[in-house]
Amino acid sequence: MTAPKRRSEIDISEDMAFQRRTWQVERAAWILLGVILIAALLGFFGGGGLVASTETATEDGNLSMQYDRFARLAAPTRLRVVVTPPDESADTLRIWLAREYVEALEVTSVVPEPSRVEAASDRYIFEFPLSPGSETATVLFRVEPLRAWHVPGRLGIDGGADLRFDQFIYP
Amino acid sequence: MDAIIKAFCIYVFLLILLRLAGKRTLGEMTSFDFVLVLIIAETTQQALLGDDFSLTNAMVLIGTLVGLDIVLSLMKRKWPKFDRLVEGVPMIIVEHGKPLWDRMYKARVDESDVLSAARELQGLRTLDEIEYAVLERSGSISIVPKRP
Numbered sequence: 183m184t185a186p187k188r189r190s191e192i193d194i195s196e197d198m199a200f201q202r203r204t205w206q207v208e209r210a211a212w213i214l215l216g217v218i219l220i221a222a223l224l225g226f227f228g229g230g231g232l233v234a235s236t237e238t239a240t241e242d243g244n245l246s247m248q249y250d251r252f253a254r255l256a257a258p259t260r261l262r263v264v265v266t267p268p269d270e271s272a273d274t275l276r277i278w279l280a281r282e283y284v285e286a287l288e289v290t291s292v293v294p295e296p297s298r299v300e301a302a303s304d305r306y307i308f309e310f311p312l313s314p315g316s317e318t319a320t321v322l323f324r325v326e327p328l329r330a331w332h333v334p335g336r337l338g339i340d341g342g343a344d345l346r347f348d349q350f351i352y353p
Numbered sequence: 354m355d356a357i358i359k360a361f362c363i364y365v366f367l368l369i370l371l372r373l374a375g376k377r378t379l380g381e382m383t384s385f386d387f388v389l390v391l392i393i394a395e396t397t398q399q400a401l402l403g404d405d406f407s408l409t410n411a412m413v414l415i416g417t418l419v420g421l422d423i424v425l426s427l428m429k430r431k432w433p434k435f436d437r438l439v440e441g442v443p444m445i446i447v448e449h450g451k452p453l454w455d456r457m458y459k460a461r462v463d464e465s466d467v468l469s470a471a472r473e474l475q476g477l478r479t480l481d482e483i484e485y486a487v488l489e490r491s492g493s494i495s496i497v498p499k500r501p
């Protein structure tokens with residue numbers, strides 16, 4: 183195919199061996215792109231999806247939370263915390279978040295609004311008014327990560343059980 | 354610092370992605386390719402600027418992108434192999450009026466693309482009047498007519 187006579191007729195730096203290698207790499211890259219897109223669709227890169235969201239709970243099930251294992255920098259994500267209050271007559275619920283975790287993100291809103299927030303050396307304690315007699319209470323933290331890569335988190339009930347979780351924040 | 358890293362990442366990412374997508378992807382722009390370019394520009398812009406709309410950020414970003422372009426052109430001049438890697442090589446797709454089908458198929462160019470280039474550039478009517486058609490590094494097709 184690559185007739186040598188061509189050189190004299192048309193001055194062109196054709197290189198079919200290189201061109202064929204290029205095509206091979208191109209085809210491989212298309213497949214790779216397809217795989218990456220499927221992974222993105224499943225949620226491996228955050229932004230929602232089957233894999234992105236996960237749940238963790240304490241052994242007794244009194245404290246559980248739903249969070250995004252994979253999230254993105256400066257993109258909103260949330261922690262959904264479900265608590266069974268230890269004391270049925272309690273009218274407040276105190277949930278803490280590790281200071282290190284809170285420093286890695288911006289808490290944009292908390293539902294319900296905490297009645298007070300306390301700072302301790304290693305944690306922030308959020309106190310919520312609790313409707314007496316409730317079996318469970320759900321608290322939503324809407325947050326935006328400020329730091330990329332691995333962000334370890336820890337959350338617990340003041341004076342009670344706690345959960346450790348890990349988030350991977352894509353830049 | 355952040356802006357420079359972002360600009361660098363986007364520049365390298367687009368360079369690699371568009372190179373791997375193949376020459377024809379944006380080389381010869383159809384109206385849809387034009388829309389694609391607009392969307393890519395818009396998406397990139399959001400990620401690059403984030404929520405920093407300051408003049409300083411804009412200047413740093415533009416400076417970085419232009420700087421990268423200069424560096425890339427210097428690298429291409431210094432290392433011909435790098436130039437070939439980034440820009441690819443030209444390839445003959447029609448020889449003495451005969452289309453080289455397997456090359457055209459792999460490069461995603463068809464007869465009508467060649468004929469359209471022949472009409473536009475040289476006013477030729479048929480494949481037979483073409484001595485050489487070359488798929489250039491830029492992704493465009495150039496036509497050398499047969500000598501009368």
